[in-house]
Amino acid sequence: MKVFGIAGYSGAGKTTLLEKIVPLLTARGWRVSVLKHAHHGFDIDRPGKDSYRHRQAGAGEVLLASGSRWVLMHEVRDEAEPRLADLLSYFSPCDLVLVEGYKTEPIAKLEVYRADNGKPPLWPTQPHIVAIATDQPLATPLPEALTVFDLNDVPAIATFILETVQLPEYRPVDAVPDLQNAEDADPQMAIFSG
Secondary structure, X not given: OEEEEEEOOOOOOHHHHHHHHXXXXXXXXXXXXXXXXXXXXXXOOOOOOHHHHHHHOOOOEEEEEXXXXXXXXXXXXXXXXXXXXXXXXXXOOOOEEEEEOOOOOOOXXXXXXXXXXXXXXXXXXXXXEEEEEEOOOOOOOOOOOOEEEEOOOHHHHHHHHHHHOOOOOOOOHHHOOOHHHHHHOOOOOOOOOO
């Protein structure tokens, strides 16, 4: 499983960019998952629903399932916020996890930057930013190692992500793993060796 981050301040357009990148990558044959970090408390449940009532009663975890999807809600309570590495271990086998947020985690990431947001860029203080997607030219000189994209050039951004995590542009048909035996596979191994 490969990991690549999308970072930036609130309102920069990270989620919108991910909504455009994911279909391009899945159309190329890759299995993609997304992990989104929320800075503030959030709740996907609603007061009065059975699962909400179970959590309020003190259940540490509640798994809600249907024929369409399932979700496991884990109450952190007195525990520390989970680390990114711990959260990644919960994913089913996939080729790529795109991480939205986690600005300071030591993973390669693209910064979504909009000067109109009124926030300073992250790249000067975050050494793991390898590219910037922006909606206007940057006034500040950039290190040569940083790649800059027009925020609307989603195909180029998607290709850059694949190159950065060392996945080919398209998944070869013979590289599709046997999901029956996925539990025996090393999750850190790339499924394509080329």
